[in-house]
Amino acid sequence: MPEREGMCEQEIQYENQQLQQIPGCVNDSCLSLGPWVPESRCSTPCLPGSRKKFGSSIHKCCYECVTCPEGEISNTSDSENCMKCPDEEWPNEKKDRCVSKLVEFLSYTDDTTVALFSSLSIFCCLLNGLILGIFMHYGDTPIVKANNRNLSYLLLVSIMLSFLCVFLFLGRPVDVTCMLRVTSFGVIFSVAVSSLLAKSIMVYIAFKTTKPGSPWKKWMGARFPISVMSACSLIQVTICVTWLSISPPFQDKDTHSYQGKIIIQCNEGSVIGFYSVLGYMGLLAAVSFIIAFLARTLPDSFNETKYITFSMLVFCSVWIAMIPAYLSSKGKDMVSVEIFAIMASSFGLLGCIFFPKCYIILFRPDLNTKIGFLSNKGQ
Template sequence: MWPDEKKMLCLFKVVEFLSYEKDILLHIFLTFALLLCVITLFILGSFIHYWDTPVVKANNRTVSFILLVSILLSFLCVFFFLGRPVDITCLLRQVSFGNFFTIGVSCVLAKTITVCIAFKATKPGSSWRKLISYKVDNCVVLVCSSMQVLICVIWLLVSPPYVEYNHHTYPGKIIIQCNEGSDICFYSMLGYMGLLAAVSFVLAFMVRTLPDSFNEAKYITFSMLLFCSVWISMIPAYLSTRGKYMVAVEVFAILTSCAGVLGCIFFPKLYILLLKPELNSRNIILNKTKN
């Protein structure tokens, strides 16, 4: 409790968190998260419907499917950040987002590496042809995702997140928030995700001018540039805010970066599948490759 101005009465302190009842910002995030989930499901359904067409096959449809599912799960992780924090949501929100989005970024990296190998393998007598049969893309997704899982397991074993009642930041106000436990593990999780995104960006930028049948590289470049820009600008904003506004900054970064990856990589394909079906032809793809 907190004394009034005359110090005659004890008043209850204001309790602050991102509330479903009081905060319009939460409903904005909720609306955008649900809308993006519906869009992702629509793209996922479209890819399943056109599973055997050249455009879907061109850039590893299995990895594309895993990427779409990981983006969908990343959008759903936003719900762990909304409402009154409790022990289970504090425990799951950073870990679930970190793992699901790392799987997505690993898929992007695998797609980029696949583009590089596919182009190198077209040259006569190239030793890169051997790598195509080794399912390098699946190995990249598995290994890169496993590293993030290991970081999160160590985090949960050493110092897991928990609910914290902050009485000290603002007089007369109690901030109900999630204490991340180990700051080292938290920033290691974010840093590892950023490292994968940076590697994907550099590789995609290097191969962005490859033939059009492998044109995902240019879209990956834009998506990873957007991802890095959002999270680099998010870090100082995150560190300079407290309470529900700190949560709002992270939710905004999650929605924006996931939407950027979804739009940059999949909207061009969706455009061809739904609006330009005449371009969804193996002959056109081969002609573009020859050019």
């Protein structure tokens, strides 16, 4: 019959088998019985989640079923093509429909890492506040007054704020927190390191003024270290304001790094701005370390530059180690690396600078006097 011309041999055999299942029909005798048209195929139907793949047989009517590739689905039988899911969706296990991807960030409700960081941050803040209270209570003692008492208070407050800025990195990021993250700890650490730099410079100047006719005497006083700290911190503030004005950080969604996940993260906006903040902070730490190292053996009253030297060594080591770890991590791990670097460097400053002084204040009050200091210095 003309209708059967062009059909492949397998199709004709399959059609004849279907016709023979009708009582009284033999081969072509029932083709005119009505609208019923027999279905002919030489392959099993492809289920949803798969597609037809032609070319595996010499017969054009034959095909095989292959599973849809990653990120694509088919929701009908015998589909010839698979459909790609939207960026925020992902195929289910059967690959017959798209489902929403898992949203990942450091959540307060679902992540034990957040509970750990929050607990450590609160504990360090309370410890920092206790040390600040001790220093204020014993503010008139020689060890607190040495190397500028006001700078010590300012340093303690800045370290406390650095512990608190950890909370800007926790929870779902938004545009505001993204802008405050790096800029806040950049400015806070600049204030802290600038305070240590001013302390180191004051130790060096104090030693120089002991010589008769020294021109360094005009630099002695409470205003000079505050001016040094303010000038160094102002440069960091200028860098941050310029960064926020040109290309500020913003909330970003990473839909490609992990299959089936959407990473809610902060985009730095300007990479140059981000590394300028970190670079200037590192420059301050390096200068402070060098000056403190050179002044560590000067015979000044309660010379704390040896503690500053060690604290800057810890500070620089943490941030140098943080850079490769930060660049090689993604998602929550990247944020965790930043938080760890902030907390480790802050605790390093607190421990190296203030723990020895608190030990003398609380457990060796005999050394916290001019007589006790002179006798200890002569040993």
